[in-house]
Amino acid sequence: MAGLEGTEQPRGHGRATAAARWSPAIEDEHALKALELFGNPTEREILLPSRPESAATARRLAQVVVLRQWGLSPKTTEDVVLLVSELVGNAVRHTGARIFGLRMRRLRGRIRVEVRDPSRGLPCLMPVQEMDLSGRGLFLVDKLSDRWGVDLLPRGKTTWFEMRVADR
Secondary structure, eight states: OTTOTTSOOOOSOHHHHHHHHTOHHHHHHHHHHHHHHHOOTTTSOEEEESSTTHHHHHHHHHHIIIIIISOOOHHHHHHHHHHHHHHHHHHHHHSOOSEEEEEEEEETTEEEEEEEESOOOOOOOOOOOTTOSSSOHHHHHHHHSSEEEEEEETTEEEEEEEEEOOOO
């Protein structure tokens, strides 16, 4: 995942480990605590410190919003959690920011997730090879989301992705 290069990762367990790690029964308590501490990213942009450990907080928030609040499928939840991790990892690793913002919105027929940072440097979608250990973040965003982009702001940018979902 983005922002975790150089960190020892479990080997040999593949996606099953990731799915188990994000199961609702295990993570609900941590996710609800993150909501309590930082706020709900569906109600307003929440600010998180630009540190690698904030990726875990952002993942927990995304999980509780998508699975519990919006009632979307575990597969959609897994994809959103992964893409949130990638955008947050890019903001933490590449912008030099002290904080970044996270916002999640449910729109008609789609969801939109935004990560705002104070850098005006644009992210770059790089070609990746199967064995690459880094540089896959935007590649994953491009493959798993329906649309993604960057909105330049007077002071920074918002990198976002959207996914189509069934209306309630």
